[in-house]
Amino acid sequence: MTTTIDKGTAPGALTHLDALEAESVHIFREVAGEFEKPVILFSGGKDSIVMLHLARKAFWPAQVPFALLHVDTGHNFPEVIEYRDNVVAEHHLRLHVANVQEFIDNGRLRERPDGTRNPLQTVPLLEAIESHRFDAVFGGGRRDEEKARAKERVFSLRDEFGAWDPRRQRPELWQLYNGRHRVGEHVRVFPISNWTELDVWQYIEREKIALPRIYFSHEREVFERNGMWLSPGEWGGPRADEAVVRRVVRYRTVGDMSCTGAVDSPAATVADVIAEIAVSRLTERGATRADDKMSEAAMEDRKREGYF
Amino acid sequence: MSGTSEISPTAGAAVDDRVGLLRLATAGSVDDGKSTLVGRLLHDSKSVLSDQLEAVTRVSNERGQEEADLALLTDGLRAEREQGITIDVAYRYFATARRRFILADTPGHVQYTRNMVTGASTAELAVVLVDARNGVVEQTRRHAAVAALLRVPHVVLAVNKMDLVDYSEERFAEVANTFTAYAKALGVPDVRSIPVSALRGDNVVDPSSHMDWFSGPTLLEYLETVPVETDPTQEPARFPVQYVLRPQSDDEYRDYRGYAGQIASGVFHEDDEVVVLPSGQRTTIAGIDRLGVPVRQARQGESVTLRLADDVDVSRGDLIAPIDEAPTPTQDVEATVCHVADRPLRTGDRVLLKHTTRTVKAIVKDIAYRLDLDAPIDGELGHEQHPTELRANDIARVVLRTAQPLALDDYAVGRRTGSFLLIDEADGSTLTAGMAGAAFAAPGRCSG
Secondary structure (H helix, E strand, O other): OOOOOOOOOOOOOOOHHHHHHHHHHHHHHHHHHHOOOEEEEOOOOHHHHHHHHHHHHHHOOOOOOOEEEEEEOOOOOHHHHHHHHHHHHHOOOOEEEEEHHHHHHOOOOOOOOOOOOHHHHHHHHHHHHHHHOOOEEEOOOOOOOOOOHHHOOOEEEEOOOOOOOHHHOOOOEOOEOOOOOOOOOEEEEOOOOOOOHHHHHHHHHHHOOOOOHHHOOEEEEEEEEOOEEEOOEOOOEOOOOOOOEEEEEEEOOOOOOOOEOEEEOOOOOHHHHHHHHHHEOOOHHHHHEOHHHOOOOHHHHHHHHOOO | OOOOOOEOOOOOOOOOOOOEEEEEEEEEOOOOOHHHHHHHHHHHOOOOOHHHHHHHHHHHHHOOOOOOOHHHHOOOOHHHHHHOOOOOOEEEEEEOOOEEEEEEEOOOOHHHHHHHHHHHHOOOEEEEEEEOOOOOOHHHHHHHHHHHHOOOOEEEEEEEOHHHHOOOHHHHHHHHHHHHHHHHHOOOOEEEEEEOEOOOOEOOOEOOOOOOOOOOOOHHHHHHHOOOOOOHHHOOOEEEOOEEEOOOOOOOOOOOOEEEEEOOEOEEEOOOEEEEEOOOEEEEEEEEEEOOEEEOEEEOOOEEEEEEOOOOOOOOOOEEEEHHHOOOOEEEEEEEEEEOOOOOEEOOOEEEEEEOOEEEEEEEEEEEEEEEEEEEEOOEEEEEEOOOEEOOOOEEEEEEEEEEEEOOOOOOOOOOOOEEEEEOOOOOOEEEEEEEOOOOOOOOOOOO
16 A cells, blocks of 8 residues: 655645545545445546555555456557556456457447547447446546536436436535436446546656556657557558658557557656646647547537446 | 647646645626636636647637637537537636636526535635626625525635726726625625736736736735635534445454544544444544554544444444534434425425435425525515425525434534535435525634
């Protein structure tokens, strides 16, 4: 367990990281107290890694009382899958995997012409929620990521189709989270809603949390598509007209390889990354996510269908 | 190449991880320019990044507007952009070197009063916006009343569109005096007025060159410096038990039994004599673990685990408090409520009541009166006695009877242990937000 320095109890406000941490822990414990079968969505990205770290602190010295669920697009970075499996083994967690590839193989999903599988995740996710009867699903979504996410509640009720209706959200008052739902409905829970990208990195630094190494500067073969550096892979890149080059890059987000772009960066340590994003003029998603650029309401539309 | 991190030495705010956090809410009537103000605050504090601004500029140009419409930064939903209004509370984040801010951006439409209540429930400061030309209108009084009801400790009146009244000092003073008198009469402890033009950027982040007569801080400067830290040693200690931790493992924690929760108010120390409510059992705090680290004391806002000296029966929903300043559990709750659901609430309704970590059955015994926030006379609000039902956005006094006793504080004593929700038992929807005890604070009284 990571330790923090005891700052004593001098009067005054908590630091912003302590306040955010205490709030997230409170959310995890509320879910453990009120739901039958919660699960943590775990992608191996920094937000879900921080989420898992917070869950471990919330229930220390007991085990995290939730399993993990990974929606595997089949186009993951190998470093991330390796990280996922190590974390699961190290902390004696249970892992469920929902495979997009299986759904494509049995004809229930069809590959998109652009090769992007990110939007395809919704169907396997919803089926996993239904078949395992998960009633609360933790996601690492942050409100600072995107305009539609800024409207998201910490406890977000989803109907029997997994759909989000922004006009029918429950008001969320004080720290009184209402997790009541009917049979067939479930609640998406976002314990790090109030964190920003910078908070996440500062917390990673403070808590000395290990991350998949693709978050740090490395030389990689990439090619340019739609103004982003994408990694060549089985998912269908590069095309004949796209030239592969070697560049020193890192990833700001980790998702499906087909739509997650790398950024040119010399940042090799957490401190370097913090210095870099503190002065970046691009948002994390703007810099690295092709799927959010599809339309002005791309995220809202996906969330309405059951995306997290 | 948009995939490149563009580095600009002046942009962004490298926030020290030791800075504090301020939660604030905004409120304003339709067309007072609230979205523009929030957009300006984000933009001028360099919290809007170039890809977001590009998107806003592109959409503004497509609509035939020459300049980027900063309001588009905050209206995130399709319906909001289509209608040009804000429908729902959104949360925004920005930071300066001095503070981190979580801003609850609440809509101004009269039918969305519940949204202002939502935003104000967690806010330490509320920004109420008025149009300098119109001054204090009904909706402004409603916003002040909601801030007072929710006991938001600090209220800032932003007198906007000063450019449209020739930056007139007299006009500003007139509006500010009317508002301050009203808010003080309702018991808002700290009121500050700032003349701004959100559109032109006057006094939002940068001082205005058009209003030399104003010597106060800009809005952002005030947000950065207003003291919101309260002294937790001056408040009663309250610990709602969230979850019982019993690892039952084979290691050193085999016999560990801890009560996890977030301290609602005050300070707990090792060896404090405490009572578990509502059962009334007494014991001593044997140890405090703060997320894995043993500490001798812990204070408001911290999520910790308490270990108790005796093997008492404690479960989720109980409240741990010092024996000499514990609340008296009650089944009769008198409270001010804001009805937030479209379905009405009627006398005789059976509902669930969620207070801290405890949910109990409750019955609505009486709706004593509905407050009329729009027609105040010298700070006294109008009352409608015994309405037959409450509709969405109504604020009223109710009497409830609960199936089990609740360790409830007055909302004036603690926002966290004095607040509750009424929930529809059938479909789980949130019906009503409640605040126990007297409706309005006595003037000049402050509570965190």
